[in-house]
Amino acid sequence: MNHYSSGDDGALKAVLFADFFSGQLRPPCTDETFCEALLPIANVCLIQYQLEALLLAQVKECIIICRESVKETLSKFVETLKLDMNLHFLASSQWLVAGDAIRELDSRGDLRPQSDFILILPGAFFTFNLAEVVKAHRTRREKNKNWVVTCCFGQRSISCSCDIARLEDGQIIQYSSARKGKLVVPGIMNMTDYCSRIEIFSNLEDCGIDICAPELLVEFRENFDYDNIRDFIRGKTDGGEGELLGNRIYGHILSASTDFACRLTNMESYFFVCFGFVHRWSYPWTVEQFPFHTTNYEYRRGPKYIPSVCTLARSSHIGRCTVLGENTCVDENAVVIHSIIGDNVKIGPNCHIRDSIIWSNSILKSRVSVCQSLIADGVVLDDDCVVSKGSIVGPSVLVDSKTHMPKNSRLVRSNLLSLSNEMEDLNIDSSVAVSREKQVGSASSYSLWQETLDETAQQQDSESSVDELEQIDRKESEDIAVVENREEVSATPDSLSFKSSSSSSPPMERKVALQEIKDTFQRALEEQHPPETAVLELNALKLALDIHSSLILRVIFPLLLDKLGVQGNTSQVTQQWITFFRYWSGVLIKFCPHSLDGKWILKYWKEYCERRTSYQKYFSFLVQLLYDCDVLSEEWIVEWYLEQVKSNPHSVWIQQLGTFVEWLQEAEETSSESEA
Template structure:
């Protein structure tokens, strides 16, 4: 259990203590996770082996929330049973109460039901059951309360975080559309919120003396609300969606004058599992420990113990690995799972009780519990639900989703982005808000739309599914087709964007990084994505930029992304943080060298081999940001800093690596090395350690330079 930080709800000005309450919506009111959510609610789907709702509840408990109302509708019995089984309903520090409804088909309906129950008595936290966070609520809650004391119309504070929209796909790393917001930089009041390319209302520019337009923000879907928020939903039955209807409705409502504010977090983590891409991204963030202490090797909410090894490999103590099975970096293997000979697993999460045969290749995939993968199978960037069976030599192309107990026949190849279920696909695609009706104790969904489309009772539907052979003669499952208007499944897929699609997008992205200049005639200010004044850059800003570049580089390594696409991602970061090319060069060089250190080695010579191999592999990417002597000097200074501080293991190799950069890969010119020497000559003795180490090499350079001059004369 994560240690509680503070009772954020306690207010010294109050004579009586009002417990901090929260509403957790345990229904997504969406269909993005179909066909999986036909049988199990989204909040109970495993995220790195733990049901999503447990992450949300654990964070609320650690942040000081004392009373949570869990609203559940679709699969409500499953949610209630899980809460009882996991002991959340008996938690001594946080009271958890369920509110069940079978008539709600939207978040707005849920808020109206909660209002009618009259259970909320003060400011409350509104969150969905698919949210992962480790942020402290204290600061945001205090800001909200202070504003409320001055202005009772300040009814909501929403948590946001700087994101990294892709310049080629115009979506965030979580697979959501690029978000455009207008914020008053002085008060943090939200003025406009658009999750598409709709132009900003020009009246905002004339009505506000100071305004900041941002396209690099991520909505964390964590809101601190005044009690009036619930009554607003009851007053307006058009409010269905939390953002599209309610939030935008308040922003344009000129009668009530209610206000919404933002609280931006920086070093903390907060994200919502919106689609399959964000499911994959957040899983990787957990494995990479951005969500600490909500990580697999820390005991929390009753999870099975796993141990963290080298290269980010997590494993339970009772797994069965063949002696020649290869387990790659950033992988988790759960309790009771076995992996056969010559099988390779990397960047994947494998649950409990799985049986993986010999000569199997698994990359970037999510394999839940009790899955059987027979000999010779291959799968990349896929999700396999509980009980799935892949017969011998079956292949899953990137982006495949296999729902519960699907069987893929021998030698069968499932096409990219396919979704396979034991249920037939409904004839009509439901809207995002339509509820997935289900309420059976055995966990099998009773889907009204499916029954209507087949014209037969649910029992017959299941028996027909068992006879399905769309996935091989000895398989069982239906391949769902893509509905009209949903052709861009790749945007929300668990798989990286394919090379042909990237090539198509790159063709249209030549001038996407051009930054417009907009002026407000009342208060002249550049309204662009960067929110950092380059003259006021802090160490935190620089550190955050370098971490983002490192995360981008790690994804490029794991997903085999081409250099050109990495450049686009880094350029978008450079734009967002107002950084120079030298900063990009230093951050990328740091990322390459850190990977070399983290790659297994048993001697200094093996470490040198790692360094030279990786620099040679990524030389083209590094060269892109080394267009002048200044950038090259920055790389030398960054390397010197690493040898002194973060990776002292590299210090004996300083001169050899410097020489390699100059002679072998032509990344550093002679002029840059001599300029670095000149800068260091006047430094203190302690800052000249690596200059002394490199003296023989520098002297050799000078001698060669003199000889060249003599030959020219």
């Protein structure tokens, strides 16, 4: 294979995919001239954020890849931005997948990158500085030309969940996404012969941001099986070429605290990014401090973002985490909470909007209710309309008065759904059933589809320990918000109704997963496996079964308790317990990372003692033992104790634990005084 320059001899280029060829984000965007790059995030289009981030990375030239039908719209839009960057468009109506566009780019001598370049996949939103990532990539390339790609991964999975295994030098040896299967643990273990350490990361966010060498284009030219760059990565890792020789792919893990990145692939991720931006998670980029903003926003505590040009009635109420667009009019007694309102939107009297996004030039007449929904451009909602959770109203739709949209429904133009290929453009697949059709509007030109919810998935969601933790977190945040303002409830982006049905496993699969975890750890207990081996086996199951650490904890802790005996005198029993938990504490620590997990351990141990009276006198002893073994933290124990005091101050458990908690609090005070 030919080698190219590392990029120091020329200006840095970027290749930006402006839209999905599969139409993944097109339910609200039925116009063929619209693409995902024009999706507004806090009233600024996605492509503006992308281009600004590329400017910060010192990109001098950007190639924008899109469909032919959206090229004119995009080109006119970016002309208005007046960027210090050369922009070129590469468009075609013949491409079926992203790989086709990459192969055409390789054939274009005038556009083809001759050195390292940045590749931005469709829907990628990021606010961190890519310059350091590019610099590190070039440094690796100077030492070894086989480093052809650097992939960026976020530490919180939002829309593009993936698992990776990499060597100690950062080389990815396995990559899997929810769509393409799981990691192969035996294959990973075989690599231990060549390196001293292998890192396994689960539930990362594939940000869709890559630093690529020009050799990548040759790979696509020679392999027509590659639909996208992720197929290239799988091909190199699964085929063995990415193990020790040949092309090498580096996995760059972003900082969880400072680097904000996500891919917009569905409505859930779109809402997450929009409200994450409002919540200032993307700092230093904020609503009121962004270079492309032509609107002068005033930041108010809440946060609230109010433009200098808008009309707010005296009796209207603008709640927390709300953005109002320019020339927005909010009439008497209207309430807007935790929502993003576009430019030139008219909100009539007594309207109520919560946890929603409304694009520009829409009109909501009197007594309209919108909850956790998306309203596109140019929509008119007549008097007394109700838009329920998870609904989407397409552009230029006129909805008659007193229309009630059921949950998770879509309202779009009927003529856009007349042909099967247009339904594919709207991303209405076999999982979305047409359960009701209703003609609305004076011209009877719009149809209402209601998405059929999978009852099995709903049942599974209620049983999932992950959902249980999220619900508790939401409840805590809502309680705090109610104290601050009884009229407002702070909702996180995760609490919105746009949930992917693929995020949870069917009940039968969960039962199988629970049984497999139980059998694996039971065998480790009986055969006295080293704790490190048990952790490795459970981690492998976590990756293979796509489950949360909390679920593993809820299986292994009861098994540990069942191994505890109370035969003999108190001294013998306590000594046996000390030896047992000091041996297995490392496993508990690994799968008990959250305060809610620690409180669950205390709750379960209390209930365990209630069912087995012979264990009751050891309740406080085991709590202290778990504290000494670093399984339970001081904060978790004190918080749980205070919660129990409020609910039942005279319980036997409070009396047993009281002395120990007092000691913890005194030790904390002494430590604080010493530090002071």
